[in-house]
Amino acid sequence: MAFQRSSLLLRKAISSSRTAAALYSPYSSLLYSSSNYSDWTRSYSSSESSDTEGTTVTAAGYHVNNAPSYMRGAVFWEPNKPLTFEDFQMPRPKANEILIKTKACGVCHSDLHVIKGELPFASPCVVGHEITGEVVEHGKLTDSKIIQSLPIGSQVIGAFIMPCGSCFYCSKGQDDLCESFFEYNRAKGTLYDGETRLFLRNGGKPVYMYSMGGLAEYCVVPAHGLAVLPNTLPYTESAILGCAVFTAYGAMAHAAQVRPGDAIAVIGVGGVGSSCLQIARAFGASEIIAVDVQDEKLQKAKLFGATHAINALKEDAVTKIKEITGGRGVDIAVEALGRAQTFSQCVQSVRDGGKAVMIGLTLSGAKGEVDINHLVRRQIKVIGSYGGRARQDLPKLIKLAERGIFNLEAAVSRKCKFEDVGEAYKDLDKGNIVGRAVVEIM
Template structure:
């Protein structure tokens, strides 16, 4: 039986979002309906509202979410009603060339729910990243649900659904940060500070946080940064080199995603070091580097998409670390808000006042 819920909808490019009545159908084969407990406000939601992802309006926004499975469709075995789950936007297929080669985090055929959610007049909605969790309930593919320990705070756990996982994974999975490594993180918003926390978890000996905002640098220090550099008042490359014996860091993570910051990351790494790009560039950005420098410095230049995570492997592990007190996910929750507060949350995000505003239901 179709259910009516409240959800946050972006109707057109740049228009303020509105809380609308959303119709959620019963789950079909391979699908699940999830009662959302909490959902973080991510930059990607703003990109959707601004038409920066595509023009398939109207969008049902929200994707960094945790909740409880309410019902499942035919053939679903991985989750059951009552399970506490984190939603993910990369439900792996298990059959593509990446999955069959044992690299499911690169899955080339991820899938979402087959049925649409709609407005009350029947207009189909495009759920953000295939999730649409700024709503009291949402319909997803069952593979987008990862069961975790229900003792976790929904507001904190849901952040693994996108930004925090992207940063943690950039350090742990993509950068392969190891014990004793030196790490520099450029850009200390939610993703960058999660990379700082990931480097600390991995046992890095020196973690250098770089940003132009002292408030973010202070947060980075609380999450494990051993040194901070304000790029507005210091040369970031020289500062990282000076803090690493003149060599540069073993791993440098660009959590901004601009040509300028990528160039800083490239030159702030040690010879044969690793650069990880996890900040998302815009389509018009171009990168220019001397090819001889690329050749002569060796090492690895990597991009990290969703932290190269495998939700079924990484989410339960990280929630266990959170419950053990070894990963402070609560530190990323700057405030909790209601569905009617999304526009103000976007404004606070733009002013750099929050790591994450989180909608709680």
């Protein structure tokens, strides 16, 4: 009965997510009062450039009462080199952007791909894109509705896809395809005026931003990428809602369009894959098959809703999946690892007319092979899915976590200090993190 109630809740969530995007968070009633923060002020150095909208902002810092004038951030300089901690000028938000005091940031494979040089990205940069934090300041000329919805003092969560809210795709409610996000942030490491918000304290060297550059004490986030986090949810565990859960929800709700009774296989059950398992269970999937090469991860997968577990080192994953499903294959297979071999396994595991959903990133330029005749004759659908839709989906995920439908505590397997983030990425690379690690920053 609990699963049926969960499924009904999610079905309503999916239905509403296909309507036009709501511009602001619906949780304004849960916001903290800003009365205790009325004394926040800005003080600019004499060397600072004009703050007029459209003017390039240099590396001059500012400070707010009872807060530092500068901040620390973890910087990626070049592939396979350690992250270093550097002092930055305090970031400056522009119109419809918000300065966040970062509380926690998840450790994600996407960052690891950048650190290893597998995904080209502008450097030096600050990685980290799965955050929770506190609203410190609104950019000059920010829309009054945004200020009302996200007042100073609000605790918030940020989605790694930060929609501009006005491009062709955003206007259609497809935040996950935001043109500005891909053109500026992913291609250039900037926000949507073509400028980074990060400058080193000494010398003013610009440092680029992977999403909002979350592995820093403060970060600037476009307002449409934020939702209010109620005080009933913890800062640390809730950080994973912005990427691991957000990515999984986008795959299951929009790409796969999971229905009650579907048979589902998830290949790769790390942070994102294990989130897929939880969402599949909540959607009412009948068979949920977890595939991995580590028994520890597979054992934990059963806590997240897996009805079957396959160790791909010990058994042929495709053969076993078909055996479990009476020879047909699953309705939906999800690839959450990002490898050519698992891409092929994913396609081969689905039944005729089924969906193979790819969400794992891999080495830039990598190719996956598929039997074209099988694809055509058996009507196999191969679908890519990068993430969810911030304005529609993020508030829903917060509700699901608040009601206990999504278990955040079980999903976060490690918490670490800001200073230990380098070791966390090393362990992630070695496969030593079961689930998700989260860095506690403040």
